[in-house]
Amino acid sequence: MHASRADTVELSVIVPVRDEEGNVAALAERLASVLTDLDMGWEVIFVDDGSTDDSWSVIASRHRSDPRVKGLRLSRNFGHQSALLAGLHISLGRAVITMDADLQHPPERIPDLVDAWRAGGKIVHTVRVDRGGESWWKRATSRTYYRVFSYLSGVNLQSGMADFRLLDRQVLTEILRFKENALFLRGIVQWVGYPSATVTYESAPRNSGSTKYTLGRMLRFAWHGISSFSIVPLRLGIAAGLTASFLSFLGVVYAIVSKLILGHTIPGWASTVAIVSFFFGILFVYLGLLGEYIGRVVVEARGRPRFLVSEQLGSGAVTAVPEVPEGDESP
Numbered sequence: 522m523h524a525s526r527a528d529t530v531e532l533s534v535i536v537p538v539r540d541e542e543g544n545v546a547a548l549a550e551r552l553a554s555v556l557t558d559l560d561m562g563w564e565v566i567f568v569d570d571g572s573t574d575d576s577w578s579v580i581a582s583r584h585r586s587d588p589r590v591k592g593l594r595l596s597r598n599f600g601h602q603s604a605l606l607a608g609l610h611i612s613l614g615r616a617v618i619t620m621d622a623d624l625q626h627p628p629e630r631i632p633d634l635v636d637a638w639r640a641g642g643k644i645v646h647t648v649r650v651d652r653g654g655e656s657w658w659k660r661a662t663s664r665t666y667y668r669v670f671s672y673l674s675g676v677n678l679q680s681g682m683a684d685f686r687l688l689d690r691q692v693l694t695e696i697l698r699f700k701e702n703a704l705f706l707r708g709i710v711q712w713v714g715y716p717s718a719t720v721t722y723e724s725a726p727r728n729s730g731s732t733k734y735t736l737g738r739m740l741r742f743a744w745h746g747i748s749s750f751s752i753v754p755l756r757l758g759i760a761a762g763l764t765a766s767f768l769s770f771l772g773v774v775y776a777i778v779s780k781l782i783l784g785h786t787i788p789g790w791a792s793t794v795a796i797v798s799f800f801f802g803i804l805f806v807y808l809g810l811l812g813e814y815i816g817r818v819v820v821e822a823r824g825r826p827r828f829l830v831s832e833q834l835g836s837g838a839v840t841a842v843p844e845v846p847e848g849d850e851s852p
């Protein structure tokens with residue numbers, strides 16, 4: 522493939538894939554028809570995040586029939602955010618869209634994202650208006666989480682914002698300079714600023730397969746988000762300590778007053794034990810919290826790569842094949 526062809530890519534669509542063999546072909550089909558109508562040079566990059574099913578061969582066969590569909594295979598499962606990042610790194614478009622593989626993010630909304638981008642939005646967010654097929658529990662936890670996150674970090678996240686968005690190349694270049702290991706894209710895209718726009722979409726139920734976000738993974742992801750944006754939880758320790766000291770001071774005053782003035786000693790083996798264990802509980806919770814933040818520092822200090830690539834299909838920055846000069850006859 523000629524390098525000049527790559528220059529014509531105006532729009533990149535990045536799709537992280539983890540065990541989505543039942544979705545890749547259908548999504549590629551719908552994307553191709555939507556993108557072709559747009560009259561822009563485009564590429565779709567499927568990032569296989571260590572799938573254990575046939576996702577990669579589906580991607581490869583798509584690539585063979587249409588080279589604008591490209592594949593990037595990570596060496597193992599690195600997680601949704603790292604897969605997105607890997608795709609962002611090799612994308613070529615002046616505008617880059619990220620979306621899920623399970624067809625919950627409708628490709629048919631892409632023209633509206635592109636319109637908002639052409640109208641000047643450097644970041645086009647999407648907000649889900651109806652979480653089709655999601656449980657009451659998932660909706661409630663997600664709403665609560667976004668509220669707590671916004672409160673703690675001062676970065677305003679709206680409920681229903683997922684990793685379905687468009688980034689202008691200028692913003693993307695800045696974001697790719699962020700070297701933090703626990704990059705939380707949903708927060709970072711708010712943090713960076715720039716003119717932005719928002720497009721709503723109706724979420725469809727997952728097409729095939731099941732969610733990769735179990736409760737444990739969701740909690741870990743949620744904590745990563747908060748701890749990479751806010752140190753308020755650490756400060757809460759100070760508040761808890763001060764409150765505890767103040768209360769125990771009141772207790773001591775009360776004990777002295779009742780002994781000296783009212784003339785009776787307060788008995789209290791049980792209450793002493795209760796109070797001591799209560800405060801030890803708080804103390805250990807905060808030790809753990811402190812450990813969490815120190816652990817994050819250790820991870821960041823190691824500075825390991827956030828993903829490793831094992832294979833790439835299609836042109837891109839990572840394995841651009843040098844062209845053989847014309848007339849080169851060497852064996």
Ligand code: UDP
Pocket residue numbers: 536537538539540541570598599600601604620621622623625731732733734
């Ligand atoms: N995904 C991934 N790596 C992972 C987990 C998920 O690349 O370790 C992909 C997955 O294939 C999908 C997207 O991230 O395209 C969102 O995952 P999922 O639909 O399971 O999350 P949910 O929509 O349930 O929050």
Ligand code: MG
Pocket residue numbers: 621623625727732
């Ligand atoms: Mg999904």
